[in-house]
Amino acid sequence: MSARIQEPRSGGEPRRGETLIQQRNRKIILCAALDEFSAHGFHGASIANIARAAGLSKANLLYYFSRKEELYRALLTSLIDTWGVPLTSLDPDGDPREELLSYVRRKLQQTRTMPRESRLLANEILQGGPHLEGETLESLRRIVQSKTDLIRSWSAAGRIPHVDAPHLLISIWALTQNYADYDSQIRRLLGEEADISDTPQTFLETLYGSLLAS
Structure with a gap:
């Protein structure tokens, strides 16, 4: 186990x-x-x-x-807390482009090492998030809002190109978590031998590196 x-x-x-x-x-x-x-x-x-x-x-x-429900909420609370950790690591004093690329790497690593947790959250969202409530969710919302404001400030200062900050984060979540949530589908389409460990990081770094190039 x-x-x-x-x-x-x-x-x-x-x-x-x-x-x-x-x-x-x-x-x-x-x-x-x-x-x-x-x-x-x-x-x-x-x-x-x-x-x-x-x-x-x-x-x-x-x-x-x-x-x-008590058992489920214990898991979900722990997952939401853990899910927000890579986002809190965005350093306002760091280089914006490198900070965001590092965030992509951390999210992808989290997906690799915690696929079950990622699928648990995906299942909850697909059901409309009925158990996503309370102080834990509010805490995560505050983190997301804070980092969205940070990305906007970087963009406004010309340190990165203009990007829609909320949708930049949403796209990172979607692209990184997809490898855990749809692992079976990916392997069926690409073959069991498909490299879904190192290749995604190289691809996503290239994708977001180009997007954030000033």
């Missing part, structure tokens, strides 16, 4: 007084839930399947997370 998931900040953290075994069980449940939710979405996922994959009884799982 993979354990690539980041520690959730909401719902997934160890409770006060929990034993080491209980803390371990919580992490195992979250890993199993990530596999299940990323593959089937919220409605298609089964608590019974998650418990089975975690090697626990359903009753034991419900001791840690009383409802499927």
Whole structure:
């Protein structure tokens, strides 16, 4: 079982007084839930399947997370927090073009190392984002707004060509996350031997490098 998931900040953290075994069980449940939710979405996922994959009884799982929604929100909260990390790394004092190209690289690396998390978010968005709410989402919105304003300031100062800042970010999200969300489709169309590790980075650096060339 993979354990690539980041520690959730909401719902997934160890409770006060929990034993080491209980803390371990919580992490195992979250890993199993990530596999299940990323593959089937919220409605298609089964608590019974998650418990089975975690090697626990359903009753034991419900001791840690009383409802499927609580478990799902713990994963989603952790994912949204993690998803915003590469964006916060944009340095206002750095070279704008290199900062944005570095952001593309970080997003692509995140997609490579966290494909299940990317698919989980994609499934949530396709359902209209009913569980995307609260302070976590507001925090992410503030980060996006701050970095959108930063890109606009770079453009206004002539440090990069004029670009539509929100849609520049949207295009980066779409192009990088596509490699995780549609991995099966890409491999079916291009063949199982298709290089979707290094080639995308070279292509995207060329694409955005040309777009941002002053």
